[in-house]
Amino acid sequence: MTEVKHHVLYNELAAIAGSKYVSDDDFVLFAYSRDTGPFPGKIQGIVARPASTEEVVEIVKLANRTNTPVVPSGGRAGIYGVPPGSPGRGIVVDLTRLDKVLSIDEDNMCATAQAGIRLAEFDTKLGEKGWSIHTAVAPWYSDTVGGQLSALPGGGAGVETSAVGWNRHFVNGMKVVLPTGSILQTGTGGNVGKNVIWAPEFGGPDFTPMFIGDAGAFGIKVEATYRMFRAHPIRKGGGATFKSFEDLYRCYRSLCLIEPAPYAILSAQSPFSMKLMGCPEEWTFMWVAAGYSEEEIALKSKWVKENIERAGGKEADDPGVMEFVKMQCVGKSIAEMGEWATPGRYALMEVVCPLGQLQECFTTMASLTTRRLEERDMIARRHESCVACGCNTTIFSQYIYWDDTDERYREGILEINKEFFDVAASHGWMPDTNQRNTCKTVAKYWTPAFYNYMATIKKALDPNNIMNPGMWGDL
Amino acid sequence: MLELEKYRKNVFACERCGVCVYKYNSFSTHRVCPVLEHSVGFEPYNPRGRMAVARGILEGELKYTEALANVLTACSTCMGCVQQCGARDMETGEFKICVPEVTEAMRADVVNLGLAPPGYKAIASRIEKNRNPYAEPNEERWKWAEGLNLSFDKEKIIYYVGCTSCYRRKEIATDTVNILKKLGIPFGVVEDEWCCGSPLLRTGHRALAEKMARHNVEELKGAETVITSCAGCIKAFRQDYPKMGMELPFNAVHITEFLGGLMDEGKLKPKERIAKKVTYHDPCHIGRHMEFGIYDQPRALLKAIPGIEYKEMFMTRENSWCCGAGGGMKVSNPEMTVEIATDRLKHAKEADAEAIVSSCPFCKTNITDAVKATGSKLEVYDITELLAKSLGV
Numbered sequence: 130m131t132e133v134k135h136h137v138l139y140n141e142l143a144a145i146a147g148s149k150y151v152s153d154d155d156f157v158l159f160a161y162s163r164d165t166g167p168f169p170g171k172i173q174g175i176v177a178r179p180a181s182t183e184e185v186v187e188i189v190k191l192a193n194r195t196n197t198p199v200v201p202s203g204g205r206a207g208i209y210g211v212p213p214g215s216p217g218r219g220i221v222v223d224l225t226r227l228d229k230v231l232s233i234d235e236d237n238m239c240a241t242a243q244a245g246i247r248l249a250e251f252d253t254k255l256g257e258k259g260w261s262i263h264t265a266v267a268p269w270y271s272d273t274v275g276g277q278l279s280a281l282p283g284g285g286a287g288v289e290t291s292a293v294g295w296n297r298h299f300v301n302g303m304k305v306v307l308p309t310g311s312i313l314q315t316g317t318g319g320n321v322g323k324n325v326i327w328a329p330e331f332g333g334p335d336f337t338p339m340f341i342g343d344a345g346a347f348g349i350k351v352e353a354t355y356r357m358f359r360a361h362p363i364r365k366g367g368g369a370t371f372k373s374f375e376d377l378y379r380c381y382r383s384l385c386l387i388e389p390a391p392y393a394i395l396s397a398q399s400p401f402s403m404k405l406m407g408c409p410e411e412w413t414f415m416w417v418a419a420g421y422s423e424e425e426i427a428l429k430s431k432w433v434k435e436n437i438e439r440a441g442g443k444e445a446d447d448p449g450v451m452e453f454v455k456m457q458c459v460g461k462s463i464a465e466m467g468e469w470a471t472p473g474r475y476a477l478m479e480v481v482c483p484l485g486q487l488q489e490c491f492t493t494m495a496s497l498t499t500r501r502l503e504e505r506d507m508i509a510r511r512h513e514s515c516v517a518c519g520c521n522t523t524i525f526s527q528y529i530y531w532d533d534t535d536e537r538y539r540e541g542i543l544e545i546n547k548e549f550f551d552v553a554a555s556h557g558w559m560p561d562t563n564q565r566n567t568c569k570t571v572a573k574y575w576t577p578a579f580y581n582y583m584a585t586i587k588k589a590l591d592p593n594n595i596m597n598p599g600m601w602g603d604l
Numbered sequence: 605m606l607e608l609e610k611y612r613k614n615v616f617a618c619e620r621c622g623v624c625v626y627k628y629n630s631f632s633t634h635r636v637c638p639v640l641e642h643s644v645g646f647e648p649y650n651p652r653g654r655m656a657v658a659r660g661i662l663e664g665e666l667k668y669t670e671a672l673a674n675v676l677t678a679c680s681t682c683m684g685c686v687q688q689c690g691a692r693d694m695e696t697g698e699f700k701i702c703v704p705e706v707t708e709a710m711r712a713d714v715v716n717l718g719l720a721p722p723g724y725k726a727i728a729s730r731i732e733k734n735r736n737p738y739a740e741p742n743e744e745r746w747k748w749a750e751g752l753n754l755s756f757d758k759e760k761i762i763y764y765v766g767c768t769s770c771y772r773r774k775e776i777a778t779d780t781v782n783i784l785k786k787l788g789i790p791f792g793v794v795e796d797e798w799c800c801g802s803p804l805l806r807t808g809h810r811a812l813a814e815k816m817a818r819h820n821v822e823e824l825k826g827a828e829t830v831i832t833s834c835a836g837c838i839k840a841f842r843q844d845y846p847k848m849g850m851e852l853p854f855n856a857v858h859i860t861e862f863l864g865g866l867m868d869e870g871k872l873k874p875k876e877r878i879a880k881k882v883t884y885h886d887p888c889h890i891g892r893h894m895e896f897g898i899y900d901q902p903r904a905l906l907k908a909i910p911g912i913e914y915k916e917m918f919m920t921r922e923n924s925w926c927c928g929a930g931g932g933m934k935v936s937n938p939e940m941t942v943e944i945a946t947d948r949l950k951h952a953k954e955a956d957a958e959a960i961v962s963s964c965p966f967c968k969t970n971i972t973d974a975v976k977a978t979g980s981k982l983e984v985y986d987i988t989e990l991l992a993k994s995l996g997v
Contacts, residue, residue, distance in 0.1 A: 149644050156672045159665060160647035160656040165620045178645060205647070206622050225645065249626050249633035256632060270633055271622030474619055533616040 136175040138195060138220065145187045150178040150226070161202060161211075161221045167476055167533070167542045168210035168566060173200055173219035180226040182306065182351045189349065190310035192220055192595045199308075199595050201345045203276025204247060208477050209546075210565035212345065213599040224275055227351060230254050237327050239301050241354040244275030261360035263287040263299045275350035278303065280564050282342035282481075286518045288457075289361075289419055292390035294519025297341045302326040304352035305340055308591035315340065316354065326354040339586070344563040344600040347590050364393065364458040365426050366417035368445035369437040370409065374399075377412045378488055380440030384416075384433060385484055385520040391429035393419040394457055395517040399495065402512045408449035414442060415450070417457045474533040476542045479526045479561045480553040487523045490558050491515060494525055497552055498545060502529070505541045524561055565600065572602035607712040607810070608658055611705060615658045617691065618701045624651040624685035627923060634919060636684045638926050638944040639933075648675050651685035651703040658706050661713075673714040674721055677936035679707045680944070681806055682926030683892040704931070711808030711932075723935035724807045732812055735798040736767040737935075745797060748774035752781050759792035762827040762854075764820075764841075766834035766965065767799050773965035776833050779992035780859055784831075786997045787872060791831070794823045802836040802889075805844050807932035817845050827854045831862050833988065835889035835964035836930070843893065858890050860963045860987060864901030867908060874994035877911035880983075882990070883957035884914075885948055885971065886924035887964035897922055902963050902987055909994045917948075917955035925951065927962070929970035945974035949982055959983035961990060 136142075136153040143151045152158075153175040162170030174197075179185045192199045200214040202223045214221070227245035233255060234240065240262060242251045248264040251274060255261055265277055265285030277285050283295030293299075302316020313336070317325065320332040329337045340347055371377035377397055384395060394417040400410040414437065418429040437444070445451070478498075482490035495513050502509055510530040515523050529545070531538045550560055550570040560567035575583070580602075587594070587604050598604075608615070625640060626633045635641055640650040647653030654676070660666035681704035691700045714720055715728075730739040746754070748770060763784065769777040784791050798820055801813035817840070824830055832838045841856035866872040884906060890898040899921045907914050919925040928944025948971060952960040960982055962968055972984045 152644075152646055154671055156648055156657045156660065156666050156669075156675070157646045159660040160653040163620065163656065165622075176646060204622055205620070205652075223646070247626055247633070250635075253632045253634070270626040474617055534613060 138175060138191060138197060141191050142175060142177045142188065142220070145191065146177045146179045146184050150180070152176050158221075161205070161223070164205060164207035164209070164211050164564070166208040166210055167539055167546070171211050171213055171216050173214045173221045174217050176221040176223055178223045178226050182227075182304065182312065185222065185224070185227075185306045185349055185351055186310050186312065188220065188222055189306055189308065189595075193308070193310060193593055196593055197595060198598050199349070200597060201275070201279070201349045203245060203273035203279075204271040206271040206276070207280055207562070207564045209560070209562055209567045212565055212597045214597070222349060224349070224351070225273065231352065233258060233260065233357070234325060235260070237325050238357050239325065239327055239354050240357050241326065241352055242274055243352055244278075244350040245273050248272050248274060248277060255357060256360055259360055260357040262355040262357055263289065263293060263296045265296070266290070274353045278341050278350055278353060279343060279345040280562055282559070282561060282563055284341050286516070286524065286561070289393040290519070291395040291517040292393050294522070297338060299356045300337055300341065301329050301354040301356055302337055303340055303350050303354070305348040305350050307348045308593070308596035313348070342563045344568050345597040346587060346600045346604065348596060359421070361393070361419035361421060363421065363423065363426050364417055364419045365430065366394070366415060366454040366458050367430065367434070368416075368447075368450040368454050369414045369442035370411040370445050371414060371440070371442050372412070374412055374488060374491065376441045377414050380414060380437050380442050381487070381517065382484065383436045383440060385517060387432070388520065390520065391418060391432040392416045396457070396514055398514045399491075402514055403450075405510060405512055406449050406453065408447050408453075413445060413450060415454050415457065417454065475528045475530045476546060477526065477528050478546060478549045479524055480550070480558040481518070481522055481524050481561050482556075482558040484517075484521045484523055486556075486558070487515060487525070490523075490525050490553075490556070493556070494527065494549065494553060497549065498527055498529065501545045501548065502541075505537075507531070507538060507541050509538070525558075568600050569602060572604070575602075606661070607709040607716070608661060608706065611658070611709050612662055614701055615655055615662055615706060618652065618655040618659070620652050620656060622652050624689045624703065627688050634923075636688050638682065638684070638928055638947065639678050639680060639940070641947075642928075642940045642943045643678055649678055651689075654679065654703060654707055654710075655701065658710060661710070668710075668714055668717055668719055670719050670721075673719045676707060676710050676714060677721055677724070677932060678940065679704065679931050680888070680926045680928055680933045680941075681707060681931035682888040684888075684923070684926060687892050687922050707931075708806060708808060711806075712810050713808070715808040720808065721936055724809070724932065727803055727807055727932065727935055728809045728812055731799050731804060731816070735816075736771060737799060737803045738767060738771045740771045745770050746793075746795070748777055749781065749793075752778070754781065755792035756795045757792050758826040759790060760828045761789060761791040762824055762830045763791050763793050764797060764800070764824070764830050764832050764837060765793060766832060766837045768965035768969065769833045770797075773968055773986065776965050776968070776986045776988055779986070779988040779997070780833055782997040783863070783988060783992050783995060786995050787866060796823055798823075800834075800837040800840040801844065802840040803932060805840065806930065807935075813844070814848050817848055817850060821845065821850050821852065825853055829862075830854050830856045831859055832856065833859050833965055833986070835887035836966060839889040839893045858898055858963070860890070860898055860902045860905060863991065864905055867905060872995075874909040874991060876994045876996050878909050878990060878994055879911040880959050881913045881915055881957050882906060882959045882961050882985075883917045883952050883955045884920070884987075885927060885952075885960055885962040885967060886921055887962055887967050888924065888926050888930055890963065891924055892922055905987060905991060906961060909990055912990075915955040915957045917951040917957065919951060927967045927970045929966050934966070934970065941970055942973050942977050945970045946978055949974055949978060949980050952982055953980075957982070959985055961985045961987050963987045
């Protein structure tokens with residue numbers, strides 16, 4: 130019988146997490162080697178599934194002692210490539226066994242969960258008590274708390290992002306296992322006399338934002354505390370069509386000026402995208418209002434509609450548009466969204482730009498993609514849209530649906546993807562994810578001073594550079 | 605050529621987004637994959653991870669091994685993942701990322717490469733020898749029917765009893781026969797009934813499954829309607845046989861469809877009172893696996909029984925939580941199947957039910973095993989048992 134040759138740390142990791150929860154089988158490693166995107170995989174050396182903060186600490190200490198790179202793993206719904214780690218050697222730390230809601234503190238309006246819980250599950254448990262937290266709208270069902278706070282700048286944009294901006298505003302604190310194995314509680318948890326993590330600003334400088342969008346390079350998040358709000362039971366919305374992008378933008382901007390925002394979501398779709406959804410080929414604007422009573426929704430809706438009218442928009446009554454609005458209001462499974470949402474493999478490219486540059490960003494990025502697809506003679510379905518995030522920021526999104534069995538397409542998509550973010554970053558428009566390939570592009574455009582600052586922090590936190598090394602350029 | 609090669613398009617279409625693991629709808633979720641919940645939980649134990657492994661094999665990055673073969677057994681092929689994914693082929697409208705089919709293709713490869721786990725080998729050898737997966741003598745298939753005066757003649761309506769009802773859940777077979785007789789339905793059975801082939805297909809023994817299928821179709825020729833008790837049998841007839849190139853010369857219906865139709869026509873009227881709070885467990889094979897899931901008829905039949913207080917439990921119909929027994933799991937991962945069925949007991953208890961009713965003998969077996977393992981007080985029935993009682997037979 131052939132003796133199985135295990136990873137050099139197999140026995141130590143098995144002693145920490147239990148042998149059941151450690152694997153170096155090739156097929157297990159392979160399944161952890163890619164995210165949802167088209168990028169080539171990185172196969173690490175071993176996977177461990179710890180069940181507690183203590184186990185995470187021990188794994189990190191072991192990695193430090195042996196100079197072995199650690200790749201934290203959450204819901205695995207990234208889109209721009211998995212961390213490089215150290216192929217054949219690195220430890221993937223799958224955090225999805227840390228999946229408990231630890232507290233729902235209704236008096237202090239905050240809830241704490243372990244970092245490996247899926248946001249959807251966390252939010253559902255809060256919903257059972259009438260509460261909610263701001264989490265990313267998608268992939269709400271597969272992202273974990275830790276994954277989202279690490280890989281999405283600002284902690285992502287949620288279902289009410291147009292009104293409230295980025296989720297970071299609602300993260301009270303985090304418990305992080307630092308790369309040396311020590312534990313840091315950010316937020317008011319820094320005060321030994323407090324056991325409620327109720328606001329991040331007090332008890333010393335707020336280190337919470339430093340770990341949000343760090344791409345997992347500064348430590349492993351094991352817990353996070355969010356500020357809760359009473360869930361909005363009513364969500365209603367509508368659509369409007371405009372003759373030109375300029376008209377639509379006028380409406381979009383006039384609504385962004387209102388504070389507090391009467392809407393939860395504002396989004397715009399190009400004629401191209403509307404055609405893909407089987408709707409009239411027009412510039413289309415969609416909005417959703419969320420609230421506690423019909424009266425509140427009626428008032429908010431009236432306000433939005435007045436702005437639409439002033440900008441020359443026509444209220445949309447196309448069933449396809451209304452179906453899309455409904456989807457934004459109540460949520461729908463992919464199966465229920467219809468054909469346009471389900472052609473299979475897609476490459477999603479998203480950048481964030483300031484409101485004043487939305488038109489330029491939309492035109493530049495959409496035409497770049499169109500041109501490159503045409504040049505390569507790649508017939509692909511596309512979908513392009515933008516969503517307001519807070520009043521002065523907008524996400525421009527582009528989906529390209531492609532055939533992954535065709536090598537030519539895969540190569541083409543990778544090239545377009547690279548150029549897309551390069552062009553965006555050169556304009557100052559940033560990817561809305563901090564994942565392998567977007568981090569690389571972002572780091573390329575840092576000033577030397579910013580690079581040095583980052584390098585200093587990274588060195589101080591992670592002297593042996595074991596925590597997700599190589600995520601930010603050569604850091 | 606690998607069987608998996610036939611599914612290249614499907615495998616490469618998977619986005620690996622993970623919606624197959626958590627239900628996404630209406631701002632609430634629940635977990636979807638029972639195996640993921642009760643296994644060690646590494647990626648290959650969830651649908652997305654299995655698709656990734658399939659892709660690794662097709663790309664030549666991975667090879668089938670005994671260790672991988674063992675992990676591939678951990679899928680009840682319940683289709684919960686497919687239901688949540690929802691990605692459909694734009695031209696055919698069929699599910700594009702059909703994880704159970706891909707899993708079964710990989711199992712077929714494993715069998716063809718001589719890497720089948722012992723449990724799989726045992727199933728094949730028992731069925732090949734005895735025409736049933738329980739290693740029972742084939743000549744004793746009709747032992748349960750002694751005294752029931754069954755017709756072995758070529759009737760227009762044939763009751764295809766199935767191995768589980770013949771050998772393990774004889775009460776279902778007996779009650780079904782008694783119901784049909786009570787309702788005055790002229791029917792027969794085929795003396796040389798063989799396993800429908802479903803357990804073979806689920807565990808990768810495609811050639812042997814085809815042998816079973818061809819024999820059964822030949823034996824059933826002349827029938828207009830074939831009724832099954834078993835959800836697995838009806839899936840085999842309706843879906844698997846045509847995929848093996850056999851057009852059915854008869855209409856295959858599940859007992860709940862048949863009895864539901866009679867009730868609609870006013871020919872079936874449950875009379876005896878059964879004072880019980882019951883809930884219904886949807887078998888995957890007559891639910892998600894069907895083009896139009898059989899969800900309404902069983903519920904309508906149950907609700908028609910006087911005294912029944914019907915309770916709907918968590919995760920039903922197309923979102924039903926599998927009992928855990930399907931896909932060859934009962935033989936390859938027996939402990940996990942009982943753990944999964946225990947979840948169903950919890951759901952039934954939360955719904956305040958005294959009894960859990962299903963319409964599949966294999967579901968009944970597995971849920972009963974969970975009751976025994978946990979000491980639960982929950983009663984477990986097949987729908988035919990309650991109907992028989994209410995019809996006074």
